[in-house]
Amino acid sequence: AQTVTQSQPEMSVQEAETVTLSCTYDTSESDYYLFWYKQPPSRQMILVIRQEAYKQQNATENRFSVNFQKAAKSFSLKISDSQLGDAAMYFCAYRSIQGAQKLVFGQGTRLTINP
Amino acid sequence: DAGITQSPRHKVTETGTPVTLRCHQTENHRYMYWYRQDPGHGLRLIHYSYGVKDTDKGEVSDGYSVSRSKTEDFLLTLESATSSQTSVYFCAISESQALSSYEQYFGPGTRLTVT
Numbered sequence: 001a002q003t004v005t006q007s008q009p010e011m012s013v014q015e016a017e018t019v020t021l022s023c024t025y026d027t028s029e030s031d032y033y034l035f036w037y038k039q040p041p042s043r044q045m046i047l048v049i050r051q052e053a054y055k056q057q058n059a060t061e062n063r064f065s066v067n068f069q070k071a072a073k074s075f076s077l078k079i080s081d082s083q084l085g086d087a088a089m090y091f092c093a094y095r096s097i098q099g100a101q102k103l104v105f106g107q108g109t110r111l112t113i114n115p
Numbered sequence: 116d117a118g119i120t121q122s123p124r125h126k127v128t129e130t131g132t133p134v135t136l137r138c139h140q141t142e143n144h145r146y147m148y149w150y151r152q153d154p155g156h157g158l159r160l161i162h163y164s165y166g167v168k169d170t171d172k173g174e175v176s177d178g179y180s181v182s183r184s185k186t187e188d189f190l191l192t193l194e195s196a197t198s199s200q201t202s203v204y205f206c207a208i209s210e211s212q213a214l215s216s217y218e219q220y221f222g223p224g225t226r227l228t229v230t
Contacts, residue, residue, distance in 0.1 A: 004157075035218070045158075045205065045221035091157055100165050101146055101209050102173065103219060105157035 002027045004094050006106035013082045014114050020067075021077045021109050023092030031097045034068070034075045039089040039108075048090070051075065079111075087113045118142050119222040121206050127228045134193040136225050138206030140186075146209040147189040148219065149173075149181065151202040158205060164189055196229045203227075 003026045013019035025034070036048040051059045051068050058066050063083075067076045079086055092106040118141030128134050138147060146165055150158040150173075160173030162181040170181050178200060180192045193200055206222040 006157075009155075043203065043224045045207075047218045050218065100163055100171070101217070101219070102148070102160050102163060103150075103158070103207075105150075105159070107155055107157045 002029075002032075002094050002096070002104045004092055004104050004106040006090075006092055006109050008109045009107070010110045010112070012112040012114055013079075015084060016081055018078060018080045019082055019111065021079075021090050021092075021111065023075045023077070023106055025073050025075065025092070025094050025104075025106075027073070027094065029096060033095045033097065034066075035093040035095065035103070036064070036066070036075075036077045037091045037093060037105075038086075039091065040085075040087070045091075049077070082113050084113050084115065087111060119206060119208055119220055121204075121222040121225050123225060124223065125226045127230060128196050129230055130197060131195050134196050134227065136191040136204055136206075136227070138189045138191070138222055140189075140208050142208060142220070143186060144208040144210055144220075145186075147183065148207040148209070149179075149189070149191045150205045150207065151175065151200075152205060152224070153202050161191065161204075193227075196227075198229050201227060201229045 032053045034051045038046045038048045049061045063080045065078045089108045093103045120139045122137045148163040149161040152158045159175045164170045164183040182190045204225045207219040209219045210217040
């Protein structure tokens with residue numbers, strides 16, 4: 001079974017600075033998808049960014065980018081120019097390419113933005 | 116936003132009583148999921164459905180049952196609620212094409228408290 005680990009329960013960053021959230025995973029599969037979800041205080045789960053394992057190029061979405069290291073099974077999220085609205089819980093998630101598309105989540109990292 | 120609603124949004128119940136949570140979608144997606152969210156654990160899959168009357172167990176299925184008699188509705192039942200089932204419950208939906216990075220869309224969540 002796949003597992004996802006987020007080793008940073010909490011992180012904080014000054015507004016406008018850059019922060020990196022860590023995620024590692026364990027799998028025996030060669031093809032899969034990885035996601036970062038954001039959960040603000042409203043509790044809504046919002047997809048931030050996705051990465052296909054067969055793609056070597058790291059995904060980027062505006063101020064959000066990932067560092068995908070397949071051999072190391074590492075998938076970190078970098079947030080540039082942090083904004084107050086980025087404050088939230090962030091979850092890393094894994095999904096197999098086959099089957100019922102079940103997501104396996106990490107424990108989450110609570111990100112605080114200091115003004 | 117994907118059309119997913121959950122009812123009720125909040126519920127307080129007593130130990131030993133039955134509880135049913137409802138998830139309703141208007142997207143006609145094939146897959147539907149129930150997750151629970153607890154501090155330190157992220158989201159964990161309880162049960163999922165891959166079609167009408169087709170369901171399967173997830174990681175934490177003990178004490179829960181599900182039913183899907185229509186494409187749009189997925190019910191989660193706690194036959195006899197226990198305090199360990201106090202949690203926030205999320206429903207999610209997904210398209211049917213496994214070989215794609217289609218995201219899961221999440222409902223707003225239901226906060227259940229068992230006293």
